[in-house]
Amino acid sequence: MIEPSTHTTRRTLSDEELIRLFLTSRDNAHFERLYKRYVVKVHQKCLTLIKDPVLAQDLTQEVFYKLHQKLDTFRQSARFSTWLYSITYNMCMDQVRISGRNIINLHGDMTEFEDASEDLMLDEGELSIDMLRSALTKLKLDERAMLYMKYLDNKSIRDIAQIFEINESAVKMRLMRCREKLRKKYFQSLHFN
Known part of the structure; x- marks a missing residue:
């Protein structure tokens, strides 16, 4: 089960600060903070789009693996959350195209x-x-x-x-x-x- 972090610091670093720190030091602690900040949102988005809890969990991990590999390509002109959403959305769409599944099912009372x-x-x-x-x-x-x-x-x-x-x-x-x-x-x- 994916759970958000309960660890807090005196000053919350911005996404961009964490990215810069990770890229300059390659200290995974900075990446882990990004992961903890966004893992629940990414998982929920994957689950909403894919509608398969196991596959959504796998895709969530793949999103963060890809993010880890490509973080140095992040352009500061965009918001990190938008860029991460884009990666998540594209990975889910790729999965849909490969499997031929019908997704984007709207849940709840809309x-x-x-x-x-x-x-x-x-x-x-x-x-x-x-x-x-x-x-x-x-x-x-x-x-x-x-x-x-x-x-x-x-x-x-x-x-x-x-x-x-x-x-x-x-x-x-x-x-x-x-x-x-x-x-x-x-x-x-x-x-x-």
């Missing part, structure tokens, strides 16, 4: 999507969560992922652009197309049931 129903143009009558789930499954993996990041993870346009390695204008355009496609699929599901 209140974030309910709150976004006006932006998604789903405000015609009462929102049907089952129909929304059905409509989402009919979208391509990357389309679902982009909507998921925007509306469930509350990622900014800038963060999504960094994760997908495209510019912000392209993210806005893709989100607009994803919303329109979701809207069409939603109303098709709604009217044919």
Whole structure:
């Protein structure tokens, strides 16, 4: 089971300070602090995307192994948490492509999507969560992922652009197309049931 650290210090070092200390000293204690800071979040993201506890655990460890190997490529222009999210997301997507599994299953009551129903143009009558789930499954993996990041993870346009390695204008355009496609699929599901 992955557990967060309960160890605290007098002054909490920023992610960037820990990275710099690790890269200059190669002292794994600094990397371990990053690991303890983010392991639960990475595991939860893997579990949300993959829906398999054992595989999510394995992917979490692979994410941190890859992070350890590539930490020197971190660009200070991006936030570390966004960069780590990108690594996590890409590793999960790679797993999906290899296995052909259907992921990005939205859990819970999806209140974030309910709150976004006006932006998604789903405000015609009462929102049907089952129909929304059905409509989402009919979208391509990357389309679902982009909507998921925007509306469930509350990622900014800038963060999504960094994760997908495209510019912000392209993210806005893709989100607009994803919303329109979701809207069409939603109303098709709604009217044919």
